[in-house]
Amino acid sequence: MTVSIARVATTTAASVMLALCLSSCWYAKQATRFLADRAEAIPLDRIAREPDTPASVAALIASVEEVRRFSVVGAGLSPTKNYTRYVETDKGYAADVVSACAVDSFERHYWTYPVLGAMPYKGFYDKADAEREAARLEASGLDVIVRQVDAFSSLGYFRDPLYSFMADYDEGEIAELILHESAHATLFVKGADQFNEEFATFVGRKGAQGYLEERYGPDSEALAARRFKYEDGEAFVAFLKGTASLLDAAYGDSSMSHEEKLSAKAAILSERAAVFRGEAEARFHDEGFRNFDMGAINNAYIDLYRLYEEDLGMYEEWFDRVAAGSLANFVSTVKVIAGKAGKDVKKAMAERLGLEGQAAAQSPY
Numbered sequence: 001m002t003v004s005i006a007r008v009a010t011t012t013a014a015s016v017m018l019a020l021c022l023s024s025c026w027y028a029k030q031a032t033r034f035l036a037d038r039a040e041a042i043p044l045d046r047i048a049r050e051p052d053t054p055a056s057v058a059a060l061i062a063s064v065e066e067v068r069r070f071s072v073v074g075a076g077l078s079p080t081k082n083y084t085r086y087v088e089t090d091k092g093y094a095a096d097v098v099s100a101c102a103v104d105s106f107e108r109h110y111w112t113y114p115v116l117g118a119m120p121y122k123g124f125y126d127k128a129d130a131e132r133e134a135a136r137l138e139a140s141g142l143d144v145i146v147r148q149v150d151a152f153s154s155l156g157y158f159r160d161p162l163y164s165f166m167a168d169y170d171e172g173e174i175a176e177l178i179l180h181e182s183a184h185a186t187l188f189v190k191g192a193d194q195f196n197e198e199f200a201t202f203v204g205r206k207g208a209q210g211y212l213e214e215r216y217g218p219d220s221e222a223l224a225a226r227r228f229k230y231e232d233g234e235a236f237v238a239f240l241k242g243t244a245s246l247l248d249a250a251y252g253d254s255s256m257s258h259e260e261k262l263s264a265k266a267a268i269l270s271e272r273a274a275v276f277r278g279e280a281e282a283r284f285h286d287e288g289f290r291n292f293d294m295g296a297i298n299n300a301y302i303d304l305y306r307l308y309e310e311d312l313g314m315y316e317e318w319f320d321r322v323a324a325g326s327l328a329n330f331v332s333t334v335k336v337i338a339g340k341a342g343k344d345v346k347k348a349m350a351e352r353l354g355l356e357g358q359a360a361a362q363s364p365y
Contacts, residue, residue, distance in 0.1 A: 033125040034158075041085035041161040056167040057086075063171050064162060067178045067211060074214065075179060075207045076328030078186040082160040083178055092165045093148040096130035097123045099307075100142040101300040104261045105251045106244070108303060109142055120193050120307060123149070143298040151177050160185075172226040175211045180204030187335050191343035197308045198346075199334065202315040205230060206327055228285045235283050236292075237309050243272045244302050269295065311346065317353050 044061050047053055064083050071077045099121045100109035110118040124130040127146075134144045150166070160181060166174065183203035188196055209230075212223040250256065250264040273295035280290045315330075323329035334349070341348035 029126070029129070037087050037161060038085075038158055041087045041159070044084055044086055044162070047086055054167070057164070060162065060167045060169075060174065061086075063174050064178065066215065067175045070175075070211045070214065071179055071182045071207065074210055074327065075182075075203065076331040077179070077182045077203070080159075080182065080185050082182065082185060083162050085159055085161045086164070087161045088164045091163075093150050094152065094163060095123045095125050095149055096127045096146055097121045097149050098130050098133045098137070098144065098146050099300050099304050100134075100137045100144045101298075101303045103141060103143050103299060104258055104265070106248070106299055106303050106306070108307075109137065117190050118193075123152070143300040145298070145300040145304060147304070151181050170222075170225075171215075172208050172212055172222060172229070176204040176208035179207035179211070183207075183331070186331065187338060189338050189343055189345055192345055194307060194310065195338075195343075195346050198311055198315060201308045202312055202319075203327070203331065206319065206330075210327055232284045232286050232289050236289055237305055239272075239276060239279075239283075239294075240297075240302050240305050241310075243268065243297075244306065246272070247299070247302070269297065314346070314350060314353065314355060317355070318349060321353065 044064070048058060048061050068083060072079045101107065102109075108120045110120055111122045112118050122133060124133065130146050134146050137144045150163070152160070166177075169177070180200045180203065183200040184196065187199060209223065209226060212220065212226055216222050246268045247265060250261055250268065253261070253264075256264065273293075276292070276294040280292070284290045318334065319325065319327070319330045322333050334345075337348050337352065338345040
């Protein structure tokens with residue numbers, strides 16, 4: 001698919017890799033590669049001193065240092081040794097991650113890992129392994145998506161590195177990536193996958209905007225470009241939410257058989273794809289969104305966006321009303337309520353804000 005969620009919102013896929021490392025009998029192949037990346041990583045200061053370091057890599061290193069500083073001082077995230085080392089790779093991304101969902105509902109498929117518990121994704125360093133897992137799940141009757149991720153958080157257990165392909169990213173992408181993953185390293189609530197991803201997504205985006213504004217000013221081209229990107233992302237997610245609402249109505253119709261629900265699903269997706277094609281030119285700035293094949297999506301694809309972005313409006317309200325527009329206050333106050341509420345943190349946040357509809361449960365999906 002032309003629009004990858006990998007850069008829109010990265011994942012804690014490496015927390016899955018961490019679980020593999022902690023279990024002697026669970027995916028030794030993935031654990032070996034995970035640890036090898038970290039063992040082979042070169043300190044950034046050493047690379048910066050080398051006379052033949054490409055200009056793009058030197059620029060990446062300089063940006064990363066500034067973002068890491070901002071993540072602590074400006075965003076209130078925990079200081080770590082992450083992103084102080086560099087891995088050279090021929091691969092254009094870090095790992096392939098598999099997610100799955102029921103074909104006639106938005107019921108997520110979960111994998112269970114040591115230490116971390118249930119997680120709605122499974123990561124692989126070898127694409128063929130990811131494709132085999134996807135084929136197995138499809139054969140069992142699930143909707144499946146395999147996506148590429150460019151970074152992940154090991155939640156402070158290991159030093160997460162930069163990869164050479166990141167030298168091609170613009171500064172806004174680097175800022176969002178590091179802030180997103182640093183948010184995971186700052187706060188992770190076991191059993192609250194929806195919260196974990198939404199929290200990191202919000203911090204990554206809000207933090208990237210704050211970083212660019214601090215560095216280049218509120219009228220800078222870099223900040224304007226980032227805002228255009230977020231406008232496109234918000235419009236894309238809004239369209240997916242509209243599709244999901246129509247599908248939910250069909251899936252929840254108890255008078256329909258399984259086969260009838262699948263037939264209704266196919267019709268809805270086809271009709272929505274036609275609408276998208278008709279509106280894309282006026283709706284989006286970026287060609288990637290304009291040319292997206294909406295007819296190729298499935299429940300797993302839609303649910304992936306729900307996992308990362310379903311209730312971001314609630315976090316925006318918390319940012320404005322509780323944190324008084326300060327990202328550092330946002331992080332600290334959410335940490336406090338998460339410490340008290342545990343996996344019910346979203347319910348507790350909604351109740352604090354008086355959002356009755358969202359207070360009923362942590363996630364409606």
